[in-house]
Amino acid sequence: MIKSGIVNQRLQDLREVMQREHLAAFIFPSTDPHQSEYVADHWKGREFISGFDGSAGTAVVTMNSAALWTDSRYFLAAEEQLKGTEYQLMRLKIEGTPTIAEWIGRECGAGVEVGIDGWCSSASEIRDLIADLRQQGGLTLRTNLDPLRMIWRDCPTIPENPVEIYPLQYAGEATHDKITRIRRALREQHVDGMLMSALDDIAWTLNLRGTDVHCNPVFVSYLLISSKDVTLYINKVKLSPEVVTYLNAEGVGVASYENVSKGLKDYFEYNILLDPNEVNYVLFKSVTREIVEAESPVKRMKTVKNEREIAGFKSAMLKDGIAMVKFLKWVDEWKEESGKGKENSLTTESEISVSKRLEALRAEQPLYRGLSFDTIAGYQAHGAIVHYEATPETDIPLQPEGFLLLDSGAQYLDGTTDITRTVALGPLTEEQKRVYTLVLKGHIQIELCKFPSGASGTQLDILAREALWREGLNYLHGTGHGVGTYLNVHEGPHQFRMEWKPAPLVAGMTITDEPGIYLAGKFGVRIENTLLITPYKETEFGKFLQFEPLTLCPIDTSPVISDLLLPEEMAWLDSYHQFVYDTLAPHLDEAETAWLREACQPIKKKL
Amino acid sequence: MIKSGIVNQRLQDLREVMQREHLAAFIFPSTDPHQSEYVADHWKGREFISGFDGSAGTAVVTMNSAALWTDSRYFLAAEEQLKGTEYQLMRLKIEGTPTIAEWIGRECGAGVEVGIDGWCSSASEIRDLIADLRQQGGLTLRTNLDPLRMIWRDCPTIPENPVEIYPLQYAGEATHDKITRIRRALREQHVDGMLMSALDDIAWTLNLRGTDVHCNPVFVSYLLISSKDVTLYINKVKLSPEVVTYLNAEGVGVASYENVSKGLKDYFEYNILLDPNEVNYVLFKSVTREIVEAESPVKRMKTVKNEREIAGFKSAMLKDGIAMVKFLKWVDEWKEESGKGKENSLTTESEISVSKRLEALRAEQPLYRGLSFDTIAGYQAHGAIVHYEATPETDIPLQPEGFLLLDSGAQYLDGTTDITRTVALGPLTEEQKRVYTLVLKGHIQIELCKFPSGASGTQLDILAREALWREGLNYLHGTGHGVGTYLNVHEGPHQFRMEWKPAPLVAGMTITDEPGIYLAGKFGVRIENTLLITPYKETEFGKFLQFEPLTLCPIDTSPVISDLLLPEEMAWLDSYHQFVYDTLAPHLDEAETAWLREACQPIKKKL
Numbered sequence A, B: 001m002i003k004s005g006i007v008n009q010r011l012q013d014l015r016e017v018m019q020r021e022h023l024a025a026f027i028f029p030s031t032d033p034h035q036s037e038y039v040a041d042h043w044k045g046r047e048f049i050s051g052f053d054g055s056a057g058t059a060v061v062t063m064n065s066a067a068l069w070t071d072s073r074y075f076l077a078a079e080e081q082l083k084g085t086e087y088q089l090m091r092l093k094i095e096g097t098p099t100i101a102e103w104i105g106r107e108c109g110a111g112v113e114v115g116i117d118g119w120c121s122s123a124s125e126i127r128d129l130i131a132d133l134r135q136q137g138g139l140t141l142r143t144n145l146d147p148l149r150m151i152w153r154d155c156p157t158i159p160e161n162p163v164e165i166y167p168l169q170y171a172g173e174a175t176h177d178k179i180t181r182i183r184r185a186l187r188e189q190h191v192d193g194m195l196m197s198a199l200d201d202i203a204w205t206l207n208l209r210g211t212d213v214h215c216n217p218v219f220v221s222y223l224l225i226s227s228k229d230v231t232l233y234i235n236k237v238k239l240s241p242e243v244v245t246y247l248n249a250e251g252v253g254v255a256s257y258e259n260v261s262k263g264l265k266d267y268f269e270y271n272i273l274l275d276p277n278e279v280n281y282v283l284f285k286s287v288t289r290e291i292v293e294a295e296s297p298v299k300r301m302k303t304v305k306n307e308r309e310i311a312g313f314k315s316a317m318l319k320d321g322i323a324m325v326k327f328l329k330w331v332d333e334w335k336e337e338s339g340k341g342k343e344n345s346l347t348t349e350s351e352i353s354v355s356k357r358l359e360a361l362r363a364e365q366p367l368y369r370g371l372s373f374d375t376i377a378g379y380q381a382h383g384a385i386v387h388y389e390a391t392p393e394t395d396i397p398l399q400p401e402g403f404l405l406l407d408s409g410a411q412y413l414d415g416t417t418d419i420t421r422t423v424a425l426g427p428l429t430e431e432q433k434r435v436y437t438l439v440l441k442g443h444i445q446i447e448l449c450k451f452p453s454g455a456s457g458t459q460l461d462i463l464a465r466e467a468l469w470r471e472g473l474n475y476l477h478g479t480g481h482g483v484g485t486y487l488n489v490h491e492g493p494h495q496f497r498m499e500w501k502p503a504p505l506v507a508g509m510t511i512t513d514e515p516g517i518y519l520a521g522k523f524g525v526r527i528e529n530t531l532l533i534t535p536y537k538e539t540e541f542g543k544f545l546q547f548e549p550l551t552l553c554p555i556d557t558s559p560v561i562s563d564l565l566l567p568e569e570m571a572w573l574d575s576y577h578q579f580v581y582d583t584l585a586p587h588l589d590e591a592e593t594a595w596l597r598e599a600c601q602p603i604k605k606k607l
Helices: A004-020 A045-050 A072-082 A100-108 A123-135 A175-188 A199-206 A241-249 A257-266 A281-286 A297-303 A307-339 A351-363 A380-384 A430-448 A462-469 A567-587 A590-599 B004-020 B045-050 B072-082 B100-108 B123-135 B175-188 B199-206 B241-249 B257-266 B281-285 B297-303 B307-339 B351-363 B380-384 B430-448 B462-469 B567-587 B590-599
Strands: A025-028 A058-062 A066-070 A087-091 A113-116 A140-142 A194-196 A222-225 A230-233 A253-255 A271-274 A290-293 A368-371 A376-379 A403-408 A410-412 A419-424 A450-452 A480-482 A491-496 A510-513 A516-519 A523-526 A529-539 A542-549 B025-028 B058-062 B066-070 B087-091 B113-116 B140-142 B194-196 B222-225 B230-233 B253-255 B271-274 B290-293 B368-371 B376-379 B403-408 B410-412 B419-424 B450-452 B480-482 B491-496 B510-513 B516-519 B523-526 B529-539 B542-549
Touching: A004 A025, A004 A045, A004 A058, A025 A045, A025 A100, A045 A058, A058 A100, A066 A072, A072 A087, A100 A123, A113 A123, A123 A140, A123 A281, A175 A199, A175 A222, A175 A297, A194 A199, A194 A271, A199 A222, A199 A297, A222 A257, A230 A257, A241 A253, A253 A257, A257 A281, A297 A491, A307 A351, A307 A410, A307 A419, A307 A529, A307 A567, A307 A590, A351 A368, A351 A376, A351 A403, A376 A380, A380 A403, A380 A516, A380 A523, A403 A523, A419 A430, A419 A523, A430 A462, A430 A510, A430 A516, A430 A523, A430 A529, A430 A542, A430 A567, A450 B462, A462 B450, A462 B462, A491 A510, A567 A590, B004 B025, B004 B045, B004 B058, B025 B045, B025 B100, B045 B058, B058 B100, B066 B072, B072 B087, B100 B123, B113 B123, B123 B140, B123 B281, B175 B199, B175 B222, B175 B297, B194 B199, B194 B271, B199 B222, B199 B297, B222 B257, B230 B257, B241 B253, B253 B257, B257 B281, B297 B491, B307 B351, B307 B410, B307 B419, B307 B529, B307 B567, B307 B590, B351 B368, B351 B376, B351 B403, B376 B380, B380 B403, B380 B516, B380 B523, B403 B523, B419 B430, B419 B523, B430 B462, B430 B510, B430 B516, B430 B523, B430 B529, B430 B542, B430 B567, B491 B510, B567 B590
Parallel strands: A025 A113, A066 A087, A113 A140, A230 A253, A271 A290, B025 B113, B066 B087, B113 B140, B230 B253, B271 B290
Antiparallel strands: A025 A058, A058 A066, A194 A222, A222 A230, A368 A410, A376 A403, A403 A419, A450 A542, A480 A491, A480 A510, A510 A529, A516 A523, A529 A542, B025 B058, B058 B066, B194 B222, B222 B230, B368 B410, B376 B403, B403 B419, B450 B542, B480 B491, B480 B510, B510 B529, B516 B523, B529 B542
8 A cells, every 4th residue: 555645745746747737637547548447557547646556446636636536346445545645535426426527627617727648548538528527617628648757757667578379279269260250240330440459359359368467368459450451569579489470370460569559540441440438539539530439349259258268167167166165165174163162273364364375276276377356355344345455454364253255266278267255254143144145145036037138237137136125235336247268357348237238148158146235344245156148948039048157166055044035046056056066076085075065065954 | 990902092192292302212200290109190191101000110112112110019910901002011129120221222222312201200310310321322311391291182180179277286286386497407407498399298397288199188289498488389279268378377478389490490598408309300400509409307307296196196096996896897797607608698798898898987987088098908819919909890709718908098187097907708728827927927026126216117127027038938018118197108218128218217206017928829918007106215225216006906816826926926916905905995886895805815815
């Protein structure tokens, strides 16, 4: 955590630049020129200027004030991290929270100029911002200045890590075939080419992976596709001779990263597809041909997994399940010892120590490449901080009572995992049992759902919430997101969420199912499997789809109040546990198998 | 029904005009200059030219071909009505159905001109159409010609029916107060005025009602609101001296209907709000001031009922329930007689005869003003035609078996009703019982739902469908719509439906809950109550809402397969029936009360 004194000093440095440039306010979003959710250190400018290190947040600095907007996942963490700084926390989607433009208008008055780095916001974000600022007494926006280049002296460089080829046996489709499909999709929209800017889209298209972003196996680059050429804009030190040869063979040329603006200027086809939600404002404005504004066709293609990718997911989930079982068995042993009143003789375990243990168990698995995101291990009240990541300052020892919420995942060469389990470490309150059971009901209702092909996740989302809503409970995050193939753990555009997302759900997509409840200061519960969408049946009313769980790990049944479960919910739980047992047991030793058999007992027998 | 020979003759008349005007195709939508769902006879041009009389459909005529687009509600009816004409039926939302522009492009080739009457389409429809036609090889659109004025010699005139004052005791809010609220809402959007074009919005705002449109108590007019003036554009013969005095007292001026274009040209404020989905293209184009494109604030205001309106709804529902109980008792007696093998001595009843009987029973009720839509009485296979209206040609006698689907409603001065019951007339097949029970489950899950204030109907819709989807069944219409206060039976923008509708659900709204299943050639089931949205509870997670049934009428439990119902679904059914009995019984005679007691028995006892 950055000390508040340092943050306030940086604000003073920034204000000197702002004064020189006659800027009344400066806006720092959380992303990079590629609109990445997680960014390389070079682009962590919002963290530099505010001290807040969550994945989503926007800092705004005026000459006399500063504020940070973030969403409900980060309310508690941001409050903590902004303490002692000038920053005021702005809670998104809470009544009374002003928009950024409203706040600037209020703080700075009419007619002033505001700054933002046009490279690090999408074209549509900037357009909206310009319109919003104009509404606030005619404020204007300047986009061609990055003050951090002047005040962030030890800013890390843009990563130069090497790129590796993602083998066809996992990717399942060769790059030249993907490019043929992309060009066909573009032709259907009467478009000649496109600029690809999202790093995971580029990695997927080229069957390449990198290590430029923590936990995300992507590499910094742009890809320009025309009807004749494909050009990768990348720092060439990242490419081994083998990769250069490979790209050549797939019909992909290489140019330097900085030359992408020039590449766009030299693009001579009639029109070009740019996704205004994805391409940054500076590049968008540098295009001289007719722009077709549309979602990149790659977004959708990437989310529909082919047979090899699905096989890879299942293999990765098997390994992840083995690691999880070894881990949960170890937690159980710790519980048992502590239950015998042997606390004093026990090793002290904490949020960080169990996270490390789990990471080590995953690292033993073949093709392990690292975590897919920083492990969230929140004990009791920390479990109520949605995106909590324990640090040495916040870490607390586990006690033999209450809930440990564990949201974790790994990158394996054959697939990416994402799983949450909430584990009872000992006695629970009635409230804890009740909330746990309601969250489990929501989780199971999504697993049980059948739906017409093409339905949106917004339509299905309520199934995870209705049991909670009936008791006046809710969670403000989405219910689920797509998962990449040895790629980003968050993959869109399809999702389960309360807000409208038109992206249709189709067979072959992965999606997580992760309802939760967070009672501030008390505890949090979240239960998450990653699911695969598969065909269900076809009738005179069309094609229907279903979910198949990919995640292989028992769900703690000890907190369940069985009277709250419907017979179909109990039956799902039992059959899921049977499936987990049958799949994992052949890969476990005798003691592990015995533990798993017990954990997978039918719920009626256990209660 | 218009004979096919007549339709084909009209096509020839039209083509003479088209040839003279060098138009390759002409498009006839189903609406009027006010974008009404149901229109006065004067505007039934699409029916005139195609013979198809459904409420939704678009006819397109080229020099050599003709086609009619309609949605799934009307597939069977349209097929029947288009028989023997040149028209090809285009099924909306079915794979392979071309868009109108695609079809015209295919039929007429590139570069030709297409016609449409710019008065009878909204600005946004025309804009979309222009863009779509341009995509099809550069087709252009002409909007200033209405060929029907030349070929429809006996076209009915625009209605001149008198307008009446809607008493404040039912409206609950005076016109000048409503106008104050509207102006406040406009100011919040920084707008000086608006053109109101939707007939029900105008009726609601002015607390006036009319009889210009079959079943809809509206009157043809426009309302122009500026920061200083309010002007009603209407044919003055419709206004009695009493209404003129009333309007005067409420601060509303009057001008003739034809002068609305002039009124817009003379509008001298800085800007004006027009809803491009509502205001027709010709009027939209005639505005010379800055246009703020936004939804009319009246849409939302009108849907949130005040206390008087809610009291009126409850009073109307009581009367409607009494009529329904008398009717269902009579149906039961007919069933009983026929069950005794006395078919021969029975009066023959048919779809039309029972509709008339029900209408007569409603007409006995105080403040009855007519039907709120044409009764849908579909016996067996006719029940599978979603918007079936029996005609002397299609009417069939009822038999003591299978299902009669009855969707009906009335206009009372104090409120509007809309109810569907599916009644077993005798033995049912297993499939009928199963489908009935699944539809009932869907209906009840909506009734049981609790949800955060502001949720959209798109989020809730799945609760009515999930039981059906699990068996590969679905219905392609929405699950529910708002209902007006002695106004249109379809009131938006809030709805339950699969398609995205952002309109948030808030306390005070009415909404129907009407899932169904339609098995072509077999039978249809639909079960509908009208609901009121009321507060449920407030917690740290915000305000939650619930539904309260307004409709008072037993649901036939004889087809129910009780094993398919959840305990909570049975409990809802029993408590609803208790509520229906307790509310209606004091208003019924002894025999009716005895019948109702039996019909409202708890389901467990009955099965």
